Amino acid sequence: MGEGSAVFLAGVNYLKESSALGYSDKLFFLQQRAGLNERVKTNCLHISLNFESKEQISNDKMQQIAKDYMARVGFGEQPLLIYRHLDAGHPHCHIVTTNIDAVGKRISLHNLGRDLSEVARQEIETKYELTPAAGRGTEQELPPPDLWALKKADYGRDETKKVITQIVNAVVQKYNYTSLAELNAALGSFNILADRGHEKSAMYGAKGLLYRIIDEKGNKLGVPIKASRIAGKHTLDKLEQRFEKNKSKRKILATILKQRINHVLEKYPNKQGFQEQLKERKIELLYRTSKDGHIYGLTFIDHLGRAVFNGSELGKAYGAKALLQTFNQLPQKQKATVNTTTSLNSKLPNPAKDDQNSYLQPVAPTHYLEILLGRMEQEHAPHLPKRKKKRKKRGQQTQQINL
Template sequence: MVAVINSGRSLHNIFNYNENKVKAGVAKFILASNYPMDTEELTLAHKLNRLLNQAKLNENVKRNSIHISLNFAVGENISENNLKAIASEYMETIGFGEQPFLVYQHNDASHPHIHIITTKIQADGSRIDTQNIGKNRSEPARKAIEKKYNLVEAEKQKKQENPLKPMDLIGEGATKLETKNAIAKVLNAVLDTYNYTSIPELNAVLKNYHIVADRGTEQSRVYQKNGLYYRLLDKQGNKICTPIKASLFQQNPGLKFLEKQFTQNEKFRNAYRTLLKSRIDDLLKSNTIQSIHELKERLEKENIQLICRINPDGIIYGLTYIDHQNKYVFNGSKLGKSYSAKAVQERFESMPLRQLSRSKEEVLSGGKIHLEPLVSSPDYFKNTFVEVLLQAENYYDPLPFQLKKTRRKKRRKKQNTRL
């Protein structure tokens, strides 16, 4: 059993998330604990207001909501009664046994799982301390429940989990709800797992799943209002299906959320930046690699994905490196000037520029594109590779630097005309 605990600012959001699943027929409300009425008698208002009223007892606590998911291994058949018992025992062990909480059984994934909603504000207005709750309380609770109910252990379950595959996620004729659920699965797997510091770096990973974070054009209303959409892409990278506002997802992964992630992620990048540069340098110094295509293949063997951004004329103008083993994404310019597209291509001076500027398919995949990335698997590059073309952080401009300079106009000194 794998337990995931998230705190948040809005009980409304996590409540609506689960109730919308029920409305869509992919979840079932199975338990209300510490409510004055039986589970079957509760209305939507009863469920939510009990939590809201308790949270109001201490309005100084901003992050007052708790959303927990208990995930079981694929193939485990757990009865509804056992799910209720597991939820109650888990909440008791982590210190939330006296809190009002709601339990939902979800059926929208290959593995069985339940979601639990509660608040950290107690009946006397005090706050339950959730610092290190995962290590100090959740882990002991999880292990005890696994043993009592003979469940697959979390460590073994993680090894058995099937990674997301874009071909399994959705089709072009999907409804808006199906599109949203498919994108949500990928966002949950990527946003808190990979280290990225810009939208193009995030999109480098998301596009492996045919998903893109889209701000629109600079003239669009979405861009000017600092909005963000998530969209599905087809095999050619074209946008398909209805775009979904970031605010409609549980995490609300909009621009404000991402900017916080960028700042936080930047603090932990230096050590991995140095490590990645060292691995690239070792390959470039070997003298056995004579093209970007060969460099790409060698990096694949080390679980590093090299993405070449190509303009309409077939010229490579940007590189992005994704270390899938350590979950770090770097635009070439952020690694350093010597790792940019221009600098790397200059290392292969013996190779004609025309050969470096072959078609996208030839340069990126040798003529064959596969569409089943296994992001969490160390064997990611053995059988799969996806062409990912990102928008440039610095657009390609063929005009030489010298011609961009403008002459400064000299000021004419005023002559003293006074006598």
């Protein structure tokens, strides 16, 4: 199987053998079990077990480890679906189950990671002679990698936690930014996103932060990593401290950047030439657009000066409105010149037509699409649908375990 696919390893504690389970069989049993207690809000649990990238783990061994781990955290008698994903640079599997037992009693998920999971992880690492997770990627004093040697995250080839740690450490420590949006502009250049979740989510309200890999279009890929679980622990609270600290250096950085932008704009006052020449000078220009494609702002990422600025912060002349007017004025001037000379020679070419592509076209909006954990070409791990009766919404809890 290729990248972006998954292998169904086992259906544990089902009435049929794993090889005989169809999609409806997997879903029905979980749904039936969860329905034994309709008062519970969270009735589904998803866990991912992640192994060091150099570990050579067969499907049988991974299945055995998954069953062992779930038994140690109190889910040994529950129906389990185990999938091995092949969509990242490190071995890992996903486990789906329900926290409603056979008599309708709720299995508590409170402090599951702190009280049971950590002990289970250590015991399993010893039993199966795995590389310990403790200490991997937690070297606080290691200097960030050379920014010029830093490459974009390549989901499916790079080990997720390792590449996120490298890029986040480098960008957070070396770039100047004063907001999460500005930091994400720099991180996005390396296919990384600092994600707070939806504004109405519990994570957002608790000031939680996840780092995750994205593709060139901004689509989220794979399993995210909690800010507190990577080296440096660049949580939202710590980032907000950096926002304030970075403000003292903005003036000089802005002055230098404006000089470099002016030099380009004088020679290339059109959208394509301006953007290409900025890129040659290690300046990335992002157009911020609305859902209908309207450009409402610009962001300059100075990879040489290692700073991120909104155009309006640099000055009125560097905002979206002013630069759009500059780009549109060039074809108008060329058209006026051609109209004056055409009477002398009707065979002269019309630059207004030849240069029509230099007009700034509306930029398509960027849609950050939510995708499922991994891409399963053969089968999809089922989830528990909402029940039709009027009752509180069911939810699920997700936990990532590094082994």
